[in-house]
Amino acid sequence: MQQVSINTKDLKKRMYAEQRSLWIKRFFYNKMLVFGSLLLILLGFLVLILPFFIKSDPLVMDTVNRFKAPSSEHWFGTDSYGRDVFSRVIYGGRVSIIIGLAVTLISGFFGLVIGVCSAYYRSLDHILMRFCDGLMAFPAILLAIAIMATMGPNSFNVVIALSIVFTPYVARVVRSSAIVIKEQTYIEALKSQGASAWRILALHIAPNTISPLIIQCTFIFADTILTEAALSFLGAGIPAPEPSWGNILYDGKLAIFNAWWMTAFPGVALLLTVLGLNLFGDGLRDLLDPHTNKAKK
């Protein structure tokens, strides 16, 4: 008996090792995923690590050197107050990406929970979905402004407000695919085995809603950055001197014909982030879906 159990242990270990190498192969086979992750790692490095090493302060004004074009001293030029656009983009990216990530994670999590629960429990469905309908009936920005107006503008409140705004969108998408999965025979099989509702929800229904969830989350990340930008512009987002990609863009908009660098650089940064995220999200969905297992042994 002892002999047998050692053998199965070895066998399992060997199989797991095999599977791991297969996963790595699948990761590198998926070019979109590799490119997306590289882009995100690069941006993450620039935005999260670089601020510790660059000397120029994004808040220091230098009114003599206003609207200076990109040069070796100011790589991305200077803005209307003579602040260094490069360091503003880097610092602003930190704010934008952290807010985007936080909102995506929070609304993704709550959206998943609400969506799965309302699909599984018919009685909860009416209450939760009417609530979501109510939130979705407001234009996103208007709702965010209303929440910000009551809580006051700071970055933590921006995260909360935008999470409230985006959660119903995730919940809708998750619910619609969870309803389909709920009716599948394997869920019935689990019920016939006597599996608990928690087990069915968390381990069987939720993992099967992952593809639409990931797609929705990449949209939300991009949307968050843009909505935060709009909020900052309206004075309900990140308070003024502190940079975020949104308020840099809006500052630059006023001078777009005189100083293209003020909008171009944060715009490109935003574009690359959203592109990287979309590629990463699509790739992740393919990686997690066993059906698209193209790179076989």
Next chain:
Amino acid sequence: MQPLIEVKNLKKYFEINNGIGKKKNVVKAIDDVSFTIFKGETYGLVGESGCGKSTTGRTLLKLIEATSGECIYNGKNILQMKNREMAEVRRDFQMVFQDPYSSLNPKKRIGQILEESLIIHKIGDKNSRTEMTLEILKKVGFQEEHYFRYPHEFSGGQRQRIGLARALILNPQLIICDEPVSALDVSIQSQVINLLQEVQKSFDLTYLFIAHDLSVVRHISDRIGVMYLGNIVEEAQTDELFERPLHPYTQALISAVPISHPKQAREKIKLKGEIPSPLNPPSGCVFHTRCPYATEICQSQKPDMRTFSSGRRVACHLVEE
């Protein structure tokens, strides 16, 4: 022979809501069904689609809550059981499903799917579960390497074998086979049926075999119950039923089975009309609207299930010994 489960007067009515303030309609999916399954036998349940045979199987596992009736197992009525008590019964009753494509979670590996049953019933530890899984995979004709495969890498017949393995791993008493081969190719059907018969011997199993394909049911069943519109109209040993069907519906059903020899002539009984809606079942005998022999009493009085010699039961006014 010892009875394994006794089903008495099982009823399942579905209520259909027509909107606020309107009268509710009742669909009589199962209307007073009684039968006994003996230990070690295969009890076939046949009938047209919509006659309530699958619903009967599902009420036994409490996937559908029965309206009334009893199901006695080990001296206890499982339809009245609380969840905790029911957990042990669920270990003894397993189900093999019709659709091999949706009955396995596409995101889980075969090993995980099989081990899930063991985890739910808290059997063994991590290693012993793997051992049991590998063992059961071998029993249904797979190798160890299949442990890590995903369901989409298998064909319909293979998936059905995995479904059977999931049922077998808990070492059950009764397996409810809900049309286990109707979604498969004919050549694969025989493979799965042979496997079912094989494991029946080695695991000492009892089957409730639900199907609409009479030739399959004839091959595998010891006894057969014929269902029509939520009622069992006839029940007999397989050979007797096919040689001398007594109920007019059974006669029509059996005459509809294609004959393998082209020159062999047989009278076909063609039933007139459609199967009535269970929303508004006919009065008296449910079959009288289509029965070629129907008389006045059939329209007014519901026939009782009468037991004839050798234990066969028929629900018809006109059948005499």
